[in-house]
Amino acid sequence: MNAVxxxxxxxxxxxxxxxxxxxxxxxxxxxxxxxxxxxxxxxFVARRVKDRxxxxxxxxxxxxxxxxxxxxxxxxxxxxxxxxxRIAANALADxxxxxxxxxxxxxxxxxAEAGPADVIEIERRAMLFxxxxxxxxxxxxxxxxxxxxxxxxxxxxxxxxxxxxxxxQLQFRALETxxxxxxxSDE
Amino acid sequence: xxxxxxxxxxxxxxxxxxxxxxxxHVGRETExxxxxxxxxxxxxxxxxxxxSRLKLELEWEAAGRSVSSGDPSQxxxxxxxxxxxxxxxxxFGNALFEKTWAGYPVRRINFALxxxxxxxxxxxxGAGFLMVKSYAPRIxxxxxxxxxxxxxxxxxxxxxxxxxxxxxxxxxxxxxxGMAPPAAREQLTPxxxxxxxxxxxxxxxxxxxxPPDLSLxxxxxxxxxxxxxxxxxxxxxxxxxxxxxxxxxxxxxxxxGRGPGSDGGCCGDTYSPGNGVSIPRAIYxxxxxxxxxxxxxxxxxxxxxxxxxxxxxxxxxxxxxxxxGMGLDEKAIEAVRTWRFEPGMKDGRPVAVQMNIIVNxxxx
Numbered sequence: 001m002n003a004v005x006x007x008x009x010x011x012x013x014x015x016x017x018x019x020x021x022x023x024x025x026x027x028x029x030x031x032x033x034x035x036x037x038x039x040x041x042x043x044f045v046a047r048r049v050k051d052r053x054x055x056x057x058x059x060x061x062x063x064x065x066x067x068x069x070x071x072x073x074x075x076x077x078x079x080x081x082x083x084x085x086r087i088a089a090n091a092l093a094d095x096x097x098x099x100x101x102x103x104x105x106x107x108x109x110x111x112a113e114a115g116p117a118d119v120i121e122i123e124r125r126a127m128l129f130x131x132x133x134x135x136x137x138x139x140x141x142x143x144x145x146x147x148x149x150x151x152x153x154x155x156x157x158x159x160x161x162x163x164x165x166x167x168x169q170l171q172f173r174a175l176e177t178x179x180x181x182x183x184x185s186d187e
Numbered sequence: 188x189x190x191x192x193x194x195x196x197x198x199x200x201x202x203x204x205x206x207x208x209x210x211x212h213v214g215r216e217t218e219x220x221x222x223x224x225x226x227x228x229x230x231x232x233x234x235x236x237x238x239s240r241l242k243l244e245l246e247w248e249a250a251g252r253s254v255s256s257g258d259p260s261q262x263x264x265x266x267x268x269x270x271x272x273x274x275x276x277x278x279f280g281n282a283l284f285e286k287t288w289a290g291y292p293v294r295r296i297n298f299a300l301x302x303x304x305x306x307x308x309x310x311x312x313g314a315g316f317l318m319v320k321s322y323a324p325r326i327x328x329x330x331x332x333x334x335x336x337x338x339x340x341x342x343x344x345x346x347x348x349x350x351x352x353x354x355x356x357x358x359x360x361x362x363x364x365g366m367a368p369p370a371a372r373e374q375l376t377p378x379x380x381x382x383x384x385x386x387x388x389x390x391x392x393x394x395x396x397x398p399p400d401l402s403l404x405x406x407x408x409x410x411x412x413x414x415x416x417x418x419x420x421x422x423x424x425x426x427x428x429x430x431x432x433x434x435x436x437x438x439x440x441x442x443x444g445r446g447p448g449s450d451g452g453c454c455g456d457t458y459s460p461g462n463g464v465s466i467p468r469a470i471y472x473x474x475x476x477x478x479x480x481x482x483x484x485x486x487x488x489x490x491x492x493x494x495x496x497x498x499x500x501x502x503x504x505x506x507x508x509x510x511x512g513m514g515l516d517e518k519a520i521e522a523v524r525t526w527r528f529e530p531g532m533k534d535g536r537p538v539a540v541q542m543n544i545i546v547n548x549x550x551x
Contacts, residue, residue, distance in 0.1 A: 047231070168197070172194045
């Protein structure tokens, strides 16, 4: 199994290297790298800022910086996500310093960087965010209204023209579906 | 019922979590604990359109334009109404004038593909018309009578070539029914039914001056084909021939020809081009359509119509002389019936002229 997993990783890395080379010669190809790494970067940032708007701002900064500096990127066999997370860590450290947090530059970077356990959690969250996109449309709508916009069940029921009980069922099924999908991917 | 209570229990726990997210870990060991843990993670979900907006921004930046100050994502989404020069944002609006429309990036390949596809579509639409083009109607420069009666030279005179004849032997009854005598360019002797002198020294075939190839009913006796009488009679006319007037022909109007009209020839006051009669010229000649059946079968060829062009320039008495079938004969008649001509002229006045019209149906 390890050999198969290593081979899969090699293939994936090789594909990613080709994508990076393509994006370096044609920046419009950067969209493919963005699609495959957005949830990862956002999950990393969101764990550290605890504020959705700030997380979105930092994530946007990370990708803009990555696009601007893509020409200087050198492939060293490390996943592209590691480079993006490094940019994110620097962006967070800069932001904290500018915000006047009482931390030194070094400690801010250390705080912002991801440890091994952190990486696993980031991957889990990134996958969860991706799975939300694959939910049936009515379940996804309830999840977005309930957890992102933080609306009440009654407000969602009025918007959808359904009973509160039906919306609660949708909420339950959405979470059940996500838990099942996460479990399958962990296996 | 138990399911409903689970829904409510989960919803209440989520309400508590939304009210105090930092205390959400309480109760995770319960039946709904795993779901609550997921729900807690979902509190960090990005806004619904954030990912797509950021992607749009990046594509815009990758296309070579910087994102200006302010809230770039709002700027991208907000966009502006297109102004002049922005109608083709992919090429002219962006690339040439450096203007933007809703933040769409320059994709010259898109423009090229669009242009190419439009070109192919226009070509295919045009090819449809080119592949099946009905038509090429033309007026036969050789008028019908002239072509068909080439050896026949219409007698010149004051009243050439508008046909007819008559004659007779001053008898009490009208001419009897019978086959018209053969036609010839010159008349040596007029036709006669009751011969008074049977001792003819130099026999000659009785003829009339008329187009030689008109097909008429064949009977045992010669006579007037239009007569109803069967008792032999040369008719009440004079000067030889058969009929009620003078002239040596067959018919009722005088002259050496046959049928209605006078002065030789046949068929009444329809003239043939030539001998002072000009050829009618088409001034309005819409092309005939191809029949659906012929179009499907890729059938082509020529339809020849015999038409009379009246003094008013309209066509009448259309007869198919050479048929093509597949509905093309009807299409040719349908079209030619709408044609208008500058009529044939004789002595400065318009006259009816009979002529051939060939309609060519050709598949390109």
